Amino acid sequence: MADQLSTTFAALADPTRRAILSRLTTGEASVTELAQPFDMSLPAVTKHLKVLQRAGLITQGREAQWRPCKLEAKPMREAAAWMEPYRRHWEQRIDRLDQFLRETTPGARRSRTRK
Amino acid sequence: MADQLSTTFAALADPTRRAILSRLTTGEASVTELAQPFDMSLPAVTKHLKVLQRAGLITQGREAQWRPCKLEAKPMREAAAWMEPYRRHWEQRIDRLDQFLRETTPGARRSRTRK
Numbered sequence: 001m002a003d004q005l006s007t008t009f010a011a012l013a014d015p016t017r018r019a020i021l022s023r024l025t026t027g028e029a030s031v032t033e034l035a036q037p038f039d040m041s042l043p044a045v046t047k048h049l050k051v052l053q054r055a056g057l058i059t060q061g062r063e064a065q066w067r068p069c070k071l072e073a074k075p076m077r078e079a080a081a082w083m084e085p086y087r088r089h090w091e092q093r094i095d096r097l098d099q100f101l102r103e104t105t106p107g108a109r110r111s112r113t114r115k
Numbered sequence: 116m117a118d119q120l121s122t123t124f125a126a127l128a129d130p131t132r133r134a135i136l137s138r139l140t141t142g143e144a145s146v147t148e149l150a151q152p153f154d155m156s157l158p159a160v161t162k163h164l165k166v167l168q169r170a171g172l173i174t175q176g177r178e179a180q181w182r183p184c185k186l187e188a189k190p191m192r193e194a195a196a197w198m199e200p201y202r203r204h205w206e207q208r209i210d211r212l213d214q215f216l217r218e219t220t221p222g223a224r225r226s227r228t229r230k
Binding site for chain 2: 002003005006007008009010012013014015018021022025071073076077079080082083085086087089090093
């Protein structure tokens with residue numbers, strides 16, 4: 001069985017599933033509502049919803065008629081948390097590049113000190 | 116052909132590949148160095164590196180002997196940027212929950228106003 005992070009990332013590795021999640025940030029929606037913007041059969045959309053549900057990214061209500069889907073924050077929050085060190089990594093690289101440019105480019109240094 | 120975001124998330128959907136990326140945040144490393152912590156053959160590790168390279172998450176130097184792998188920031192930055200609206204979504208939910216608790220729980224309100 002795959003670990004939670006792998007399951008989350010695998011679920012995000014599809015443009016339709018990402019579009020469904022994006023739609024759900026604006027509020028709950030039924031399967032029919034979610035299927036509407038896609039040129040796709042209901043069974044095809046249902047298959048994507050199952051992947052998102054298995055990953056815990058969405059849950060579906062139990063009301064017999066409507067059964068709205070809604071976003072669950074936890075898996076996405078964990079995936080974002082996993083990415084944090086990379087954010088720091090590239091921010092440090094940008095800082096170093098910025099410093100290098102200030103030290104080596106007279107024009108850049110001037111424009112900084114002029115402020 | 117898959118879009119860049121899907122390729123990035125698919126590449127991240129594996130614990131070994133995530134561990135390799137994590138190792139590379141501390142600096143460049145050769146394939147042999149990357150293979151060391153894993154109970155895995157060099158060809159198996161090379162296969163994972165190829166997936167990461169195809170996703171643009173790492174690049175490999177051209178020096179004949181050492182050929183160090185290094186992290187590339189762009190795909191991960193784009194993946195993190197895609198997640199931003201979800202971060203706002205769950206932060207808003209936490210804020211609403213916090214407000215609800217303050218409005219409905221006398222103890223919580225008291226402890227806030229006491230400050």
